[in-house]
Amino acid sequence: MNKTRARKTKSAGGKLFRDSSGQDELFEKSYEQEVEEKKSRKVECLGMTFENDEMRREYFLEKLREKLKDPEFRKIEGFPIGSD
Numbered sequence: 001m002n003k004t005r006a007r008k009t010k011s012a013g014g015k016l017f018r019d020s021s022g023q024d025e026l027f028e029k030s031y032e033q034e035v036e037e038k039k040s041r042k043v044e045c046l047g048m049t050f051e052n053d054e055m056r057r058e059y060f061l062e063k064l065r066e067k068l069k070d071p072e073f074r075k076i077e078g079f080p081i082g083s084d
Contacts, residue, residue: 050056
């Protein structure tokens, strides 16, 4: 068996990998690497594709801002009483 390949080992709390030196690693990537990948990844939501999660969020926040300007929208039964 080739010792340079990473082996999966079972763990109670998540992913646990052993690298070629025999050292255990809890995750394949660092948190910073995961965040950077998520920022640059295309996102599909409700049949629309966005360049990244931030652009998706901005799009829907703008839609919400437009809806909140409509007084009829605020009269819907169960709409929360409060300010923007």
